[in-house]
Amino acid sequence: MLKYNSTRSNITAMPSEAILKGISSDGGLFVPEDFPKIEVESLNGKSYEEICFQVLSRYFHEFDQGDLKDMISQSYGKFNTKEVTPLAAFGDLNFLELYHGPTLAFKDVALSILPHLLTASAKIQDVDDEIVILTATSGDTGKAALEGFANVKGTSIVVFFPNDGVSMIQRKQMTTQSGENVHVIAIEGNFDDAQRGVKEIFSDEDYNKLLKKNGFVLSSANSINIGRLVPQIVYYFDSYIKSVESGKIKMNDPVNFTVPTGNFGNILAGYYAKNMGLPINKLICASNDNNVLFDFFKTGEYDKNRPFIKTISPSMDILVSSNFERLLYHVSNFDSDFVKKAMDDLSSLGKYKVSDEIKNTISENFYGNYCDEKDTLKTIKNVYDKYGYVIDPHTAVGCKVYEDYKLETGDNTYNIILSTASPYKFTKSVYEAIFGPSELDDYTLIEKLSESTGLSLPNELIAMCTSEDLHKKVCDSHKMKESITEILL
Numbered sequence: 448m449l450k451y452n453s454t455r456s457n458i459t460a461m462p463s464e465a466i467l468k469g470i471s472s473d474g475g476l477f478v479p480e481d482f483p484k485i486e487v488e489s490l491n492g493k494s495y496e497e498i499c500f501q502v503l504s505r506y507f508h509e510f511d512q513g514d515l516k517d518m519i520s521q522s523y524g525k526f527n528t529k530e531v532t533p534l535a536a537f538g539d540l541n542f543l544e545l546y547h548g549p550t551l552a553f554k555d556v557a558l559s560i561l562p563h564l565l566t567a568s569a570k571i572q573d574v575d576d577e578i579v580i581l582t583a584t585s586g587d588t589g590k591a592a593l594e595g596f597a598n599v600k601g602t603s604i605v606v607f608f609p610n611d612g613v614s615m616i617q618r619k620q621m622t623t624q625s626g627e628n629v630h631v632i633a634i635e636g637n638f639d640d641a642q643r644g645v646k647e648i649f650s651d652e653d654y655n656k657l658l659k660k661n662g663f664v665l666s667s668a669n670s671i672n673i674g675r676l677v678p679q680i681v682y683y684f685d686s687y688i689k690s691v692e693s694g695k696i697k698m699n700d701p702v703n704f705t706v707p708t709g710n711f712g713n714i715l716a717g718y719y720a721k722n723m724g725l726p727i728n729k730l731i732c733a734s735n736d737n738n739v740l741f742d743f744f745k746t747g748e749y750d751k752n753r754p755f756i757k758t759i760s761p762s763m764d765i766l767v768s769s770n771f772e773r774l775l776y777h778v779s780n781f782d783s784d785f786v787k788k789a790m791d792d793l794s795s796l797g798k799y800k801v802s803d804e805i806k807n808t809i810s811e812n813f814y815g816n817y818c819d820e821k822d823t824l825k826t827i828k829n830v831y832d833k834y835g836y837v838i839d840p841h842t843a844v845g846c847k848v849y850e851d852y853k854l855e856t857g858d859n860t861y862n863i864i865l866s867t868a869s870p871y872k873f874t875k876s877v878y879e880a881i882f883g884p885s886e887l888d889d890y891t892l893i894e895k896l897s898e899s900t901g902l903s904l905p906n907e908l909i910a911m912c913t914s915e916d917l918h919k920k921v922c923d924s925h926k927m928k929e930s931i932t933e934i935l936l
């Protein structure tokens with residue numbers, strides 16, 4: 448029976464408890480005490496949903512197998528492509544399109560199923576309080592979580608986003624969200640402030656007792672919740688199998704994955720896949736100008752003491768990548784004292800350093816680099832000019848870092864780039880990258896981008912642009928708890 452350990456102490460939890468809590472009471476993140484194994488050959492010929500079942504059932508053994516299968520089929524029916532996460536190949540660029548879910552970002556893959564996992568976990572844990580999902584977002588998680596949890600019985604959701612730190616379309620997607628149980632609040636601050644605020648609320652014992660007394664328990668829709676992370680492992684296996692089936696690689700050939708990275712959840716899911724048996728050679732971690740991780744891979748020092756830079760890939764505008772804590776726990780051989788000290792140093796000094804041994808173990812698995820704004824725009828244009836294929840700025844960051852990786856290392860292993868969002872979420876940046884400056888705004892450019900490139904247009908996006916804003920609240924990043932109190936108590 449697989450259990451979950453906190454990264455910061457000897458607290459353990461069953462899967463349902465870990466999912467329901469979202470984060471451990473000591474501030475640590477839950478990680479599996481072991482990596483379940485999958486024989487990759489056994490997945491040959493299986494559909495996305497079947498692979499999903501193989502992965503999830505190994506991590507979440509408390510759920511009834513039939514119920515788990517039902518949850519999976521209810522979750523992925525709403526994707527607008529036959530294959531949940533199709534691969535698009537141009538030369539040696541293989542883009543894994545993770546954005547065909549309801550909100551046009553990779554977050555849909557996990558957030559379509561998380562509400563099911565959470566409500567099933569509440570049943571197992573015999574909890575009938577209302578589950579309040581606290582979410583911090585730099586643009587994509589927020590909308591996907593709202594969509595997933597809107598009107599889900601027994602839950603309510605509060606999303607905090609940086610008032611001046613998301614794209615126009617990302618903002619509109621959130622502020623127009625309907626649902627009886629949804630709350631969207633802009634904060635005066637950046638994503639790190641939002642995430643810190645949410646984590647502080649989780650660790651505030653007295654506040655959690657007060658909520659409990661009033662019939663509420665907190666959980667998370669961010670990738671700090673293991674229930675968010677595990678479903679993201681699935682597309683690593685699925686894309687590998689698709690690559691074998693299309694003859695691009697042979698079974699058991701090594702592959703690289705390039706992952707545009709912010710909170711380190713998506714790439715960590717790849718590390719979990721590798722430890723489960725997927726033959727991954729390197730995980731290529733692509734950052735934007737907020738290049739803390741790139742510096743870490745070079746020096747072994749994680750140092751967030753630097754300006755927070757707003758970029759055209761806002762979902763990755765993050766200096767504290769939460770899931771890096773999980774990686775430290777794994778590579779230090781489950782040393783929770785070391786992780787706790789590192790995390791304490793990060794919050795008091797803004798930095799920590801790891802030993803050469805830990806740095807080297809990380810470098811065996813990961814390569815890090817970053818792409819600045821100029822190169823992001825250039826890459827969008829180059830890919831379009833060469834292949835007529837439109838990519839969003841986050842994917843462009845991945846693409847450029849992949850090119851740099853090949854040049855620097857000479858490694859030509861088959862590589863898959865995770866394409867994390869639809870170009871339409873960043874219409875103006877993408878349009879201008881390809882066609883040059885425009886006076887028009889994102890809303891107007893949506894149709895122009897579609898007409899000029901032939902990129903198929905999600906109709907709901909047009910309707911959204913003229914919808915009324917339902918959420919207009921703005922709060923100070925130090926007043927997030929007060930906002931929740933106002934909503935709930």
Ligand SMILES: N[C@@H](CCOP(=O)(O)O)C(=O)O
Nearest residue numbers: 584585586587588669670710
């Ligand atoms: N890039 C994210 C930031 C939060 O990441 P998560 O994976 O922890 O949810 C976003 O778009 O909100």
